[in-house]
Amino acid sequence: MSDIIFDLIEKEYQRQLNGIELIASENFVSQDVLRAMGSCLPINMLKDTRRQDITVCEVVDEVEQLAIDRLKELFGAAFANVQPHSGAQANAAVFLACLQPGDAILGFDLSHGGHLSHGSPVNYSGKVYTPYFYGVEEETGLIDMDKVAEKARAHQPKLIICGASAYARDWDYARFRAIADEVGALLLADIAHPAGLIATGLLNDPMQHCHIITSTTHKTLRGPRGGIIMMGQNFDNPWGRVTSKGSPIKMSAILNSGVFPGMQGGPLEHVIASKAVAFAEALQPSFKEYGKKVIENAAVMAQAFMDMGYKVISGGTSNHLMLIDLRSKNINGKLAEEALGKADITVNKNMVPFDTASPMVTSGIRVGTAAITSRGLGKNECLQIVEWMDSVVRHHDDETYLSNLKQDVKQMMAAFPLPGRATVEA
Numbered sequence: 001m002s003d004i005i006f007d008l009i010e011k012e013y014q015r016q017l018n019g020i021e022l023i024a025s026e027n028f029v030s031q032d033v034l035r036a037m038g039s040c041l042p043i044n045m046l047k048d049t050r051r052q053d054i055t056v057c058e059v060v061d062e063v064e065q066l067a068i069d070r071l072k073e074l075f076g077a078a079f080a081n082v083q084p085h086s087g088a089q090a091n092a093a094v095f096l097a098c099l100q101p102g103d104a105i106l107g108f109d110l111s112h113g114g115h116l117s118h119g120s121p122v123n124y125s126g127k128v129y130t131p132y133f134y135g136v137e138e139e140t141g142l143i144d145m146d147k148v149a150e151k152a153r154a155h156q157p158k159l160i161i162c163g164a165s166a167y168a169r170d171w172d173y174a175r176f177r178a179i180a181d182e183v184g185a186l187l188l189a190d191i192a193h194p195a196g197l198i199a200t201g202l203l204n205d206p207m208q209h210c211h212i213i214t215s216t217t218h219k220t221l222r223g224p225r226g227g228i229i230m231m232g233q234n235f236d237n238p239w240g241r242v243t244s245k246g247s248p249i250k251m252s253a254i255l256n257s258g259v260f261p262g263m264q265g266g267p268l269e270h271v272i273a274s275k276a277v278a279f280a281e282a283l284q285p286s287f288k289e290y291g292k293k294v295i296e297n298a299a300v301m302a303q304a305f306m307d308m309g310y311k312v313i314s315g316g317t318s319n320h321l322m323l324i325d326l327r328s329k330n331i332n333g334k335l336a337e338e339a340l341g342k343a344d345i346t347v348n349k350n351m352v353p354f355d356t357a358s359p360m361v362t363s364g365i366r367v368g369t370a371a372i373t374s375r376g377l378g379k380n381e382c383l384q385i386v387e388w389m390d391s392v393v394r395h396h397d398d399e400t401y402l403s404n405l406k407q408d409v410k411q412m413m414a415a416f417p418l419p420g421r422a423t424v425e426a
């Protein structure tokens with residue numbers, strides 16, 4: 001096969017192999033997860049609608065049911081939908097199912113680490129609904145729950161969202177629920193980032209408190225790119241409403257129809273199969289060991305940054321990521337991201353709370369350990385990486401320095417193979 005696309009795939013494989021991946025939302029999946037994604041399952045969707053081929057459908061139904069069952073087991077959920085194409089689609093389906101256009105929603109401030117799909121003015125969620133935000137305190141970098149309660153009372157949201165893309169601390173789901181109950185709101189936890197750490201019991205469990213949970217499957221959960229929706233036990237009729245015939249209005253049915261036909265057409269059956277493989281992997285004891293190492297590595301890096309005089313927002317991390325304010329080092333997020341990239345160390349520039357720079361420049365970087373831990377890096381490598389990153393900050397305009405460092409990076413990473421390899425040659 002001589003299609004240039006396959007050359008580009010190989011080029012991307014080499015990039016992944018040689019570099020240090022510190023983007024907090026990235027991870028490396030197993031060969032089995034990749035294998036399922038490259039399978040024949042999508043062909044099922046080409047079936048002739050005039051002549052429904054029941055046999056073909058039965059197979060993918062079985063795949064999907066296995067994905068649902070494994071996901072429910074993994075999180076102790078009573079309900080799961082595995083069809084959302086992505087985390088943003090999962091949120092969209094929930095909003096569509098639970099809200100009317102114009103309804104107030106209360107989410108985590110985007111400039112403090114929240115996600116676009118929680119009410120950003122550039123996202124459908126900020127255009128169709130009326131978004132309000134809570135944030136962190138400037139001194140502590142932590143969410144003040146009394147202020148969340150004040151915002152909820154003031155704006156009477158129909159939906160409160162907890163969850164973020166760049167918050168290094170755990171969430172008080174019980175307190176969020178008390179606030180939601182007080183104002184009669186539904187509570188959604190978007191656990192896209194920490195899902196793998198929650199599944200293994202390493203962080204607080206939203207399932208007991210939040211009416212609805214959404215997540216991606218590709219961040220700490222270490223599956224294919226995709227989204228999921230879940231509900232805990234006894235949440236299927238949060239309003240206590242009944243139909244005209246007296247039967248309870250089921251939240252699960254409303255959520256399912258929010259996904260299809262509300263948001264999407266046909267499901268991505270190969271991705272659902274791949275999700276099922278990833279859920280089975282996450283149910284293994286080794287996945288909890290992985291999660292522990294992710295958290296340990298992040299703690300080591302955060303401490304090392306602080307020892308070198310960097311400001312880490314909230315003074316450290318409780319999960320897989322940290323947010324670093326670079327203002328005391330006289331470099332902005334954009335320049336740092338570019339210079340680190342030249343040494344094959346990949347991070348995101350990121351707004352820090354109360355940032356004085358524009359979103360295109362930013363004053364910070366976000367660093368995560370999910371991907372490097374999947375390759376087997378440990379404490380010593382993490383300390384080495386922080387030293388290298390600090391040296392890049394100091395030599396960010398020295399091209400020779402950066403390209404020499406790139407060789408050191410490559411040499412270190414050669415000892416840590418990628419767990420899975422993209423499609424092998426036929």
Ligand SMILES: *Cc1c(COP(=O)(O)O)cnc(C)c1O
Pocket residue numbers: 025085086087088089114115117163164165190191192193216226227
């Ligand atoms: C990454 C992320 C999403 C979006 O996931 P996609 O699969 O990229 O759509 C949604 N919410 C949060 C909090 C995220 O971090």
